[in-house]
Amino acid sequence: MEVVEAMTGRAWRVARGDVVVLTDIEGSQVADLFLVDADDVADGLSNGRTFDYGGTLTLSVGARLFSSRSRLMATIVADDVGVHDFLYAPCSQAMFERQYGVTAPHPNCLDNLTGALAAWDVPPATVTIPFNAFMNVSVAPDGGLTIAPPRSRAGDAIALRAERDLLVAVSACSASTCNGGGARPIGVDVRRA
Amino acid sequence: MEVVEAMTGRAWRVARGDVVVLTDIEGSQVADLFLVDADDVADGLSNGRTFDYGGTLTLSVGARLFSSRSRLMATIVADDVGVHDFLYAPCSQAMFERQYGVTAPHPNCLDNLTGALAAWDVPPATVTIPFNAFMNVSVAPDGGLTIAPPRSRAGDAIALRAERDLLVAVSACSASTCNGGGARPIGVDVRRA
Secondary structure (H helix, E strand, O other), rough: OEOOOOOOEEEEEEOOOOOOEEEEOOOOOOOOEEEEEEEEEEEEEHHHHHHHHHHHOOOOOOEEEEEEEOOEEEEEEEEOOOOEOOOOOOOOOHHHHHOOOOOOOOOOOHHHOOOOOOOOHHHHHHHHOEEOOOOOEEEOOOOOOOOOOOOOEEEEEEEEEHHHHHHEEEOOOOOOHOOOOOOEEEEEEEEEO | OOEEEEOOOEEEEEOOOEEEEEEEEEEEOEEEEEEEEEOEEEEEHHHHHHHHHHOOOOOOOOEEEEOOOOOOEEEEEEOOOOOOEOOOOOOOHHHHHHOOOOOOOOOOHHHHHHHHHEEEHHHHOOOOOOOEOOOEEEEEEEEEEEEOOOOOOOOOOEEEEOOEEEEEEEEEOOOHHHOOOOOOOEEEEEEEE
């Protein structure tokens, strides 16, 4: 298992059939996951396509993640937690400034994801809404959104099978609120088919 | 008022302060609305940023729509209906093939929006998830999504004030399911500031 250190990001190229396992090593840590078509770096993960084709906001074992161009990207094949988010944009410098009044540069998932994917010349604009593994968002009947600490405990994992050749970027989220305080590493294990 | 004919799309350049009024002329018709920063055509509307900064999926008067790069794009200033969607990707040729078994070319919002914005050289990849005016989506407690006919009646409208110079694309949705059957035109009135 490789480690994505707290508040940083890394990326891998995986082949169709490979399984990517994300592990919350210490517990209560969100991992922003973004997938890009390795053969078309303008096409990335789409929450709206995934919601449409799956008919639900709740994504766990069996759920299929789609791209903006309707390509099947990955299937969730194992999940110790069952609570993840696909509604929220990745935290960004602008978000930290707007929501938290930060003025100095702050590590953030948007820069982590785009930075890690730059090695494959992925345009920053390709990175839209990540699948936020372990992020715990509830939707009230009136549509109101609430972020609570992740339910993941130390060692809990989620595994996704690549359904095509992909670039896989993972950021260990630096937004303390999402993690229930603090920021911790994420483990990534790419199991080659 | 200009008319976007059923199953087609059009786009306008508007200035900061202009108000765009979308009217469901006949009733029960969805209008897919996509906004692009006129000064940065790689930056468009983002559901995830809008959900984050607003804290809700429910967008009506007072709601502010943001771009991927966290720019404030527009504010909803009037709304006769109060039920709209920002979860679903625009219908597309691939969607009609996958969900409805269509094999021939079918008019669709993705092509309508990208086609209308091409006049300003907006890259197709900029067009992600539109604000789907009048689209009626409910979220069950378990996250399940249900599409019901729009609640809009003939003449109902929603108005958005541009908070920066924008390219505004509107598609009169061609997905019969979203419209409660059939496909109808949408009226667009750009009120210059």
